[in-house]
Amino acid sequence: MENKLINEFGPFVANTHTETTVSGTAMTMAYHQARKIIKKHVNANAEDILINDGTGMTGVVNKFQRILGLKVPENLKNCFEIPAEKRPIVFISHMEHHSNQTTWLETIADVIVVPACEKGLFCLDTFASLLEEYKERNVKIASVTACSNVTGIKTPYHEIAKLMHQNNGVCFVDFACSGPYVKIDMHPEDSEAYLDAIFLSPHKFLGGPGTSGVLIFNKKLYKNMVPDNPGGGTVSWTNPWGEHKYLDNIEDREDGGTPGFLQVIKTALAIQLKEEMGVENILKREHEIVDLVFNQLKPISNLNILAGEHQDRLGVISFYIDDLHFNLGVKILNDRFGIQTRGGCSCAGTYGHYLLHVDEEKSHELTSKIDSGDLILKPGWIRMSIHPT
Incomplete structure (x- = not known):
């Protein structure tokens, strides 16, 4: 993989915001092909948006929370008071990594840790009861790990997703720990068990150190006119009078600045290695x-x-x-x-x-x-x- 990056991609490194040169075109094509490989690997569909950012799951979950409009700058928190019944409710498992717990605690949402069952596993019955208790909340989110990074114990995340969808909620799954080893399926045969968003840390894959975090989510969750990271590559045009227009394509709009194209290409190579291993x-x-x-x-x-x-x-x-x-x-x-x-x-x-x-x-x-x-x-x-x- 390292030799491939150095010898096959290295000589063509150029900014992906231009396709007027051989090198720019080659790198742009490689970047887009890598993104297709990533999306195919998790069975994402045409409605799913891919964003690469940061160095792992921590970076993309924070970015996603900002995209969802759930974060208020700390110095402005005292300027807002959201009634309890208006706050989003976020359910997490008792097995979460801090990145899928503390990040939600710093949003405007109320966060509920679903208590474990007597065997120390995720309890679907307790979770169903909590959903009934908070059924009046307009925004209901389950954000759960696919697998504990402490014990390797898995959660029934597709069943969790099904319960969320039956209760007008959404389900996000953190594959940072299990991603390198398991099949990831955002759209299983059970139409109610789809995953609304997933997070990946490709640096944990074999050959993955040096990659960026992966966020894939259903575009129905995106309500923004302004990107999270406005800058080069996010606008159609600007002028001297303060007018500007952001790109319509969400993936392009949220890919501000020169993207980490080598990181994304390396992610795709690591995924291909995983697929080759089986x-x-x-x-x-x-x-x-x-x-x-x-x-x-x-x-x-x-x-x-x-x-x-x-x-x-x-x-x-x-x-x-x-x-x-x-x-x-x-x-x-x-x-x-x-x-x-x-x-x-x-x-x-x-x-x-x-x-x-x-x-x-x-x-x-x-x-x-x-x-x-x-x-x-x-x-x-x-x-x-x-x-x-």
Whole structure:
């Protein structure tokens, strides 16, 4: 992939806003072809809009929230007061990455974490009850992860989407964790189970570091006359008297400035590599390795696998060892044995409360110490991410 970028695309690098030269035309064609590859991979249709931005899911979910008109600048928040019944309601799972939680908390919406069921999984029954409770809200959004980045446990996101559509809502799914390994289908056979928007972090794909975030959403959600990022490439014309006209095409209008065309091309190449490997082969190998790791770790008496009762998962296994700080465990595994792991809460502190059974009193006790600069007792774990290669 790197050689292809350097030797095949590199010599033709030129601004994609011009097609009057061979290099400009070649790069523009490559850029548009890459975008087609991305959309086809997730079964997007003609009504779906693709936007590439930032460095991953975090950048595009923030951009999407601005496009939806859900964010007010912090210095202006006191100028607005939205009655509770007029606020959008956003439902998230208990397993979210901070990027799909804190970003919504900074919008004008009310955010509800759907409590887990007794088995620690997403509870569709509880979710249905919450939808009934908030049925009067005009704007109802479910924004859920496809898979936990802590435990590899999946959510029933197509069933969630179906419930949302039956209740006049929309469903957004974060594929940052599972995207490199699973089939992504925005428009399954069940016509009620379609996904209104998805987020991807292609840098997590094999060959993907250096790519940009991917946002794909149904254009019916777009109500704007002004792009989120006005600038070069977004207007049909301007004049000296302050008049201007933005492009009608949404994808062009929201692609201000010189686009990250190499990042998008690299995303398409990473997707093609995933398709060449085959999702079935990827998942088969992941399950083999997960079973192997579980069989080796479970007999260790002082090692605790988070959500260890759920072995049906993608290749993410998090654990803690009694009387050993997680960061020390990570350092020993990585620096002594060459086993790459990560310590901390994996940017999923809310899920950590469920996994480590932290109640409200204990949580406030811990956060008080953290706020004072004492991090020694901050909970965490060792995360091992398994790759099919």
